[in-house]
Amino acid sequence: MRDQLVNLLELQSSDGKVKELDAAAKQLPAKLDPLRRDLAKLQGMLDAERAKLAETESWRKSQQEQIDRERDALKNAQSKLQASKNSKEFNAASREVENKRKSISDRESELRKVSEATNAQTTQLSARDADVQKLRDELTSSEAAMADQVKALQDQLAEAKSARDAARAKVQPQWVKTYDSLAAKRGYAVAPVIKGVCQGCHMALPPQLNNILARMESIETCPRCGRLVYRKELLEPPQPAAEGSEPKPS
Numbered sequence: 001m002r003d004q005l006v007n008l009l010e011l012q013s014s015d016g017k018v019k020e021l022d023a024a025a026k027q028l029p030a031k032l033d034p035l036r037r038d039l040a041k042l043q044g045m046l047d048a049e050r051a052k053l054a055e056t057e058s059w060r061k062s063q064q065e066q067i068d069r070e071r072d073a074l075k076n077a078q079s080k081l082q083a084s085k086n087s088k089e090f091n092a093a094s095r096e097v098e099n100k101r102k103s104i105s106d107r108e109s110e111l112r113k114v115s116e117a118t119n120a121q122t123t124q125l126s127a128r129d130a131d132v133q134k135l136r137d138e139l140t141s142s143e144a145a146m147a148d149q150v151k152a153l154q155d156q157l158a159e160a161k162s163a164r165d166a167a168r169a170k171v172q173p174q175w176v177k178t179y180d181s182l183a184a185k186r187g188y189a190v191a192p193v194i195k196g197v198c199q200g201c202h203m204a205l206p207p208q209l210n211n212i213l214a215r216m217e218s219i220e221t222c223p224r225c226g227r228l229v230y231r232k233e234l235l236e237p238p239q240p241a242a243e244g245s246e247p248k249p250s
C-alpha cells in the first residue's frame with residue numbers, strides 16, 4: 001500500500017506540473033493582448049481621422065468647382081457690363097460683377113483656411129502613422145519572441161505529460177478511477193495528515209482512523225472531504241513545488 005500511495009502522490013505532483021505548464025502556455029500569448037488592443041485603438045482613430053480628411057477634401061473640391069462656375073458667371077457679368085447701353089443696365093451689371101467678385105473672394109479665403117488646417121492635419125496624420133507602424137513592428141517582434149517561448153513551454157508540457165502518463169501507469173486502475181473522480185470534484189485527490197488533521201479540509205480525523213493510517217496497510221479516505229489520506233511523517237513526500245520548479249537539463 002505504501003507503494004500505491006507513493007505512486008498516487010507522484011501522479012498528483014506530475015498532474016500538477018502538467019496543469020501549471022498548460023496554463024502558462026495558454027496565458028503567454030494573451031500577454032500581448034494589451035499591445036494588440038492599443039494598436040487596434042490607434043489604428044481605429046487614424047482611420048477615422050483619415051475618413052474625415054477625405055470628406056474635407058471632397059468638400060474642398062466641390063468649393064473649387066463652385067468658384068470655377070462663379071468665375072464663368074463673373075465673366076458673363078463683365079461682358080454684360082461692357083455691353084450695357086444705359087445707366088440702369090450698367091448699374092445692374094456692375095452690382096452683379098461686384099457680388100460675384102465678393103462671393104469668389106469669400107469662398108477663396110475660406111478655402112485657404114481649410115487648406116491650411118488640412119495640411120496641418122495631414123502632417124500630424126503621417127507622424128501618427130509612423131508611431132503606429134513602430135508599435136506594429138514592436139508587436140511583430142514580440143510575437144516572434146513569444147513564439148519561441150511558447151514552443152519551449154510546449155516542449156516542457158509534452159515532457160511533463162509523458163512523465164504524468166508514466167506515473168499514471170504505475171497506479172492500480174481502481175485507484176486511478178478514485179483519483180480521477182476526486183481530482184475532478186476536489187481539485188486534488190491525495191492529502192497528507194499532519195498531527196491527526198487532514199490537510200485537504202483541515203478536519204481532525206477520528207483517532208481510530210489515524211491509527212489505521214499509521215499501519216499503512218490500506219488506503220483510507222477522509223470522512224469529510226473524501227480525499228485519499230496518508231500520514232505525512234510516514235511518507236515525507238518531496239514538495240511538488242520545489243521539485244517542479246527545478247529546470248531540467250536538456
Ligand SMILES: [Zn+2]
Binds near residue numbers: 200201
Ligand atoms: Zn479531508
